[in-house]
Amino acid sequence: MKTLILAGGGHAHLFVLEALRRAPRPDLAITLISPERWQYYSGMLPGWMAGHYQLDDCRLDLRTLADAAGINFIEDSLIGMNADKRCVCLSDGRHLVYDLLSLDTGSETDVAWLAELGERLLPVKPLGRFVAAWPAIRAAAGAQPGYRLVIAGGGAAGAELALAASRACAAHVTLLTGDSGLLPRHNRRTRHRIAAALLDAGIEALVQRGAGSPAGLVLKDGRQLDADCVIAATGARAPVWLSVARLALDVAGYVAVDATHRSLSHPEVFAAGDVCARSDTLLARSGVHAVRAGPVLAHNLFAALDGRPLKPYLPRRWSLYLLASGSREAVASWGPLSGAGRWVWRWKDWIDRRFMHRFTLGALPTQAKSKLPQCALKQQSNPPKESPP
Ligand SMILES: Cc1cc2nc3c(=O)[nH]c(=O)nc-3n(C[C@H](O)[C@H](O)[C@H](O)COP(=O)(O)OP(=O)(O)OC[C@H]3O[C@@H](n4cnc5c(N)ncnc54)[C@H](O)[C@@H]3O)c2cc1C
Known part of the structure; x- marks a missing residue:
C-alpha cells in the first residue's frame, strides 16, 4: 500500500480532501497532518473581528473533513523532513516515511x-x-x-x-x-x-x-x-524547517516547484500555496493562488501515484481581491480596476460563505479509514532536536 502524506490543512489541501470524499482511495494509506483541527479562513477573519461573523463561520474542522475523506488525521506539526529519505519528522518525535508528500503548510x-x-x-x-x-x-x-x-x-x-x-x-x-x-x-x-x-x-x-x-x-x-x-502582518517568510529539508528551494527559502507544483529536486514531493515558489512564473503569496492551485494539486497527486499525466496550474493575469473596509463595506481590486461599497461587501460575503459551505460537512457519510502501515510509523523515544535524519 502506497503512503501519501498531506502536510498542512491549507486551502489547496481542502480540494484534495474533497476529491477523496468524491472518489475514495482505499488502496492508499493517506494521512493529513495539522497542528490543530481547525483551518481558519483568513479572508473572513477581519469580518469576525468586526463582529460580522461567528468563529464557526470562518473555520473548518479538518478532523471531520479527514474522517469524511476516509483518511488518517494526526494533530501535530512537521518540524523537519529529509527529502532524500522520504521522511517527515513531527514535533512529538515520530518519523513518518512516505511514497508521496504534499506540502500545504503556508508561510510564517x-x-x-x-x-x-x-x-x-x-x-x-x-x-x-x-x-x-x-x-x-x-x-x-x-x-x-x-x-x-x-x-x-x-x-x-x-x-x-x-x-x-x-x-x-x-x-x-x-x-x-x-x-x-x-x-x-x-x-x-x-x-x-x-x-x-x-x-x-x-x-x-x-x-x-x-x-x-x-x-x-x-x-x-x-x-x-x-x-x-x-x-x-508584516509579510511572509518561509518556514525555517525547510532549510534543512534537502529540497530545492528558491532564494527566499520556499519549495521550488514547476508548473505542476512538483518539487524541482524530488519528484515525489508536491507543494502548493504560500509554502512554494514557482520556477516558471512569479506567483503572489495569496489565498487566491492557494485555492486555484487546489484542484490541479488534487489531480496531480493521484495522477503521480497512478502513473497518469500531470496538469499545470495556469494562473490568470490578474486576481480579484475583495478587501473588507469597515462596516459591511469592501473594496474590489482587480488589475487596474477598482470598485467599492456595500455591494462589494455583499459580493465578498457571498464568495466567502460559498467557499466555506463547499467544504463544511454536515450529513455526508464517513468513508472507511485507510490503514496507516506500521512501517510508515516509527515511534522515536527522543524527539529530534535540530536536523532531521
Ligand atoms: C488577515 C488576513 C487576510 C487575508 N485575506 C486574503 C484575501 O482576502 N485574499 C487572499 O488571496 N489572501 C488573503 N490572505 C493571505 C492568505 O491567508 C494566504 O495567502 C493563504 O492562507 C495561503 O494559503 P495556504 O494554503 O498556503 O496556507 P494556510 O491557509 O496558511 O494554511 C496552512 C495550514 O498548514 C498548517 N501548518 C502550518 N505549519 C505546519 C507544520 N509545520 N506542519 C503541519 N501543518 C502546518 C496551518 O495550521 C494551516 O492549517 C490574508 C491573510 C491574512 C493574514
Missing part, C-alpha cells in the same frame, strides 16, 4: 525586526493563536483608556486588520505600512479608497518602518511609537 509572519516587543507582539500567523489572543486584546482596550494598538504591515491583511480592529474596540489604532507604503501591489484607486477608509475610521497611517522596542516601536525617523500591542 516575518517578525525578525519586531522581536524586541516581547509579550506586546502578536503575529497574525499562526491564525489559531491570533484568534485565541484577540478577545483579550479587545477586552484590554475596552478596560484601559488610551490603549494603543499598532498594526504593522501595509499589505491587504494589515489594512483589513486595522480597519476591523478600529471598528471592534476602543483602542487608538495606528497602521505602520513600512517603506513601500499602503497596498503597494494594488492599483491607485484601491489605494486611495483604503486610505480614505482609514482616515474615516480615525486610523493614523504611518508610511515608514519601525523596529520593536520594549515599549513599542522605534520608527525610522527616530520617533518612539508607544504600543500596548503590535499586531504583525
Whole structure:
C-alpha cells in the first residue's frame, strides 16, 4: 500500500480532501497532518473581528473533513523532513516515511525586526493563536483608556486588520505600512479608497518602518511609537524547517516547484500555496493562488501515484481581491480596476460563505479509514532536536 502524506490543512489541501470524499482511495494509506483541527479562513477573519461573523463561520474542522475523506488525521506539526529519505519528522518525535508528500503548510509572519516587543507582539500567523489572543486584546482596550494598538504591515491583511480592529474596540489604532507604503501591489484607486477608509475610521497611517522596542516601536525617523500591542502582518517568510529539508528551494527559502507544483529536486514531493515558489512564473503569496492551485494539486497527486499525466496550474493575469473596509463595506481590486461599497461587501460575503459551505460537512457519510502501515510509523523515544535524519 502506497503512503501519501498531506502536510498542512491549507486551502489547496481542502480540494484534495474533497476529491477523496468524491472518489475514495482505499488502496492508499493517506494521512493529513495539522497542528490543530481547525483551518481558519483568513479572508473572513477581519469580518469576525468586526463582529460580522461567528468563529464557526470562518473555520473548518479538518478532523471531520479527514474522517469524511476516509483518511488518517494526526494533530501535530512537521518540524523537519529529509527529502532524500522520504521522511517527515513531527514535533512529538515520530518519523513518518512516505511514497508521496504534499506540502500545504503556508508561510510564517516575518517578525525578525519586531522581536524586541516581547509579550506586546502578536503575529497574525499562526491564525489559531491570533484568534485565541484577540478577545483579550479587545477586552484590554475596552478596560484601559488610551490603549494603543499598532498594526504593522501595509499589505491587504494589515489594512483589513486595522480597519476591523478600529471598528471592534476602543483602542487608538495606528497602521505602520513600512517603506513601500499602503497596498503597494494594488492599483491607485484601491489605494486611495483604503486610505480614505482609514482616515474615516480615525486610523493614523504611518508610511515608514519601525523596529520593536520594549515599549513599542522605534520608527525610522527616530520617533518612539508607544504600543500596548503590535499586531504583525508584516509579510511572509518561509518556514525555517525547510532549510534543512534537502529540497530545492528558491532564494527566499520556499519549495521550488514547476508548473505542476512538483518539487524541482524530488519528484515525489508536491507543494502548493504560500509554502512554494514557482520556477516558471512569479506567483503572489495569496489565498487566491492557494485555492486555484487546489484542484490541479488534487489531480496531480493521484495522477503521480497512478502513473497518469500531470496538469499545470495556469494562473490568470490578474486576481480579484475583495478587501473588507469597515462596516459591511469592501473594496474590489482587480488589475487596474477598482470598485467599492456595500455591494462589494455583499459580493465578498457571498464568495466567502460559498467557499466555506463547499467544504463544511454536515450529513455526508464517513468513508472507511485507510490503514496507516506500521512501517510508515516509527515511534522515536527522543524527539529530534535540530536536523532531521
Ligand atoms: C488577515 C488576513 C487576510 C487575508 N485575506 C486574503 C484575501 O482576502 N485574499 C487572499 O488571496 N489572501 C488573503 N490572505 C493571505 C492568505 O491567508 C494566504 O495567502 C493563504 O492562507 C495561503 O494559503 P495556504 O494554503 O498556503 O496556507 P494556510 O491557509 O496558511 O494554511 C496552512 C495550514 O498548514 C498548517 N501548518 C502550518 N505549519 C505546519 C507544520 N509545520 N506542519 C503541519 N501543518 C502546518 C496551518 O495550521 C494551516 O492549517 C490574508 C491573510 C491574512 C493574514
